[in-house]
Amino acid sequence: MSANSPWHFEKVTPKKVSDFIFEQLEEAIILKELMSDEQIPSERELSVIFSASRLAVREALAQLEALGLVEKRVGAKGGTFVLPLTLNSHRRNREEIAKNWEVMLKIFEFRAVIEPEAAFLAAERMTDEELKQLQEYIEASMNPDCSREVFRALDVKIHLSIAQASGNPYLGKAIRQIRTKINPALDLMPFSAHVRSVNNQEHEALFLALSSHDGLKSRELMKQHISMSAEAIYSRVFKEHDDI
Incomplete structure (x- = not known):
């Protein structure tokens, strides 16, 4: 050939x-x-x-x-x-992520295309039942007793439920693959009341846009959310050296 x-x-x-x-x-x-x-x-x-x-x-x-x-x-x-993934993830994954950063950048690019469009479609297609489930995930993540591991698990559920609500199984599968690739990097993120507050505010704003069936706003909010996530991962991998 x-x-x-x-x-x-x-x-x-x-x-x-x-x-x-x-x-x-x-x-x-x-x-x-x-x-x-x-x-x-x-x-x-x-x-x-x-x-x-x-x-x-x-x-x-x-x-x-x-x-x-x-x-x-x-x-x-x-x-x-x-075993808890977030407990020692900063020791286990930071060096590996830094070594494969070019691959991570491609995943970020892919995510920036896929997830905002999934949010746009979800705003048009989400059922009342799906909105209720999403709201329950967000409210659970606000619980003061929510542990680091549970908080990260709920974050995954929030994003995958929006993907599923897009009504497009190809988008859902793609976002599941994306989360599998980036979750080890997200598990590097520090866990504090401030981190939780910022994430919850972004998820709440996204929920309001979705429940209003505002596709354009949902798309833009998702784009901003994942952009900030990528920037936070970069900072955690290359600029910070603490073990929070």
Whole structure:
């Protein structure tokens, strides 16, 4: 095949069943669908869920454990449990994110195109039930007792629920992929009353635009929100050196 061929085929690479299982579990943990200290189903249960051998499941869990995403506990209440992602994320991810910053910039560019348009469509299409669910997520994130890990989980739910409300499954899938890539960077962000207040104000303003079915305003507010998020990540990765 010539170098100027119009076809854009990719080379076939071998992929083990355990890799598919690992990727799905990793995504669920990064998106906080499996929360800190939550017990993962047993190897037997996972083998049924994934229609795979227990050996493949065991290999996938070993990969997660090697990355510090889960730990195995012994005893009467033993099993495999999810570890808090935000607890030591600044030690685990900052150097890796800085090293792959060019990739992160491409993700930010992609996000700046996709999420504002999803917000625009969601403003037109959101049902009363979807608006109510979004409001519940935002109100829960304002709870003074909301922990760092739960706050980050609710942030994911807020953005994914808006994506889903766009009514376009392709947008929803794209934003899910984006969040999987940027969540490790977002988990670097400091957690304080001020940080929570700023995020909540932005989410509240976005909710009001969505509930008013104002697509243009929803688009602009989402664009501003994710732009500020990108700037905060850059500052955290390259300018700040504390361990908050």
